[in-house]
Amino acid sequence: GAVVSQHPSRVICKSGTSVKIECRSLDFQATTMFWYRQFPKQSLMLMATSNEGSKATYEQGVEKDKFLINHASLTLSTLTVTSAHPEDSSFYICSGRQVSGNTIYFGEGSWLTVV
Amino acid sequence: AQTVTQSQPEMSVQEAETVTLSCTYDTSESDYYLFWYKQPPSRQMILVIRQEAYKQQNATENRFSVNFQKAAKSFSLKISDSQLGDAAMYFCAYRSLITGANSKLTFGKGITLSVRP
Numbered sequence A: 001g002a003v004v005s006q007h008p009s010r011v012i013c014k015s016g017t018s019v020k021i022e023c024r025s026l027d028f029q030a031t032t033m034f035w036y037r038q039f040p041k042q043s044l045m046l047m048a049t050s051n052e053g054s055k056a057t058y059e060q061g062v063e064k065d066k067f068l069i070n071h072a073s074l075t076l077s078t079l080t081v082t083s084a085h086p087e088d089s090s091f092y093i094c095s096g097r098q099v100s101g102n103t104i105y106f107g108e109g110s111w112l113t114v115v
Numbered sequence B: 001a002q003t004v005t006q007s008q009p010e011m012s013v014q015e016a017e018t019v020t021l022s023c024t025y026d027t028s029e030s031d032y033y034l035f036w037y038k039q040p041p042s043r044q045m046i047l048v049i050r051q052e053a054y055k056q057q058n059a060t061e062n063r064f065s066v067n068f069q070k071a072a073k074s075f076s077l078k079i080s081d082s083q084l085g086d087a088a089m090y091f092c093a094y095r096s097l098i099t100g101a102n103s104k105l106t107f108g109k110g111i112t113l114s115v116r117p
Helices: none
Strands: A004-007 A010-013 A019-025 A030-038 A044-051 A067-073 A076-081 A090-098 A104-106 A110-114 B003-005 B010-014 B019-021 B024-026 B032-039 B046-052 B064-069 B074-079 B088-096 B105-107 B111-116
Touching (some): A010 A019, A019 A110, A044 A067, B010 B019, B024 B074, B032 B064, B032 B074, B046 B074, B074 B088
Parallel strands (some): A010 A110, B010 B111
Antiparallel strands (some): A019 A076, A030 A044, A030 A090, A090 A110, B019 B074, B064 B074, B088 B105, B088 B111
């Protein structure tokens, strides 16, 4: 089945630095990728939707200058948390949708801890 | 905008028994998809089952089945012969067909299912 690989699975960074999370679709071309944030025991909160070669569409309340999303190819999307602060610590999950298809596949997620 | 409601935050079931997880949604659309996702402690989101709204027949996947009531906008998940590995957080999700490729998943708040040995 389709697989989405997300790296790193865990990352610790210092406050004020930037950190990049990668999301790769391994055996399918993901026209659209979605980035979510999830706090413990809560639901997934959609941050942004990205299409290959286009600017991402951010959900209301998500700072686009802080959470930079790039979708440079049909198999790779990245989320960069810029000038990270402790309140950005969370679990981030990406998902991808095939060019043709109705199923959305999720990455394994990334734990970000900002110290 | 569509909303998905999972009103039960937690449920518990005895191993080998059957449990039903509730989900209701609100939409003005006639065609859409509904999903149940499982999120075990590993946090990996796993698709459990999918239902197309235009299909009257309830979807089934082995021990998992749904009761889809379109008029009532209800989409419950039944887990038969519960196993310890079923313990996880379960999310009900809605996806519109109107916005095409950018159509996002709208999730409910989730329900934590525990399985008693």
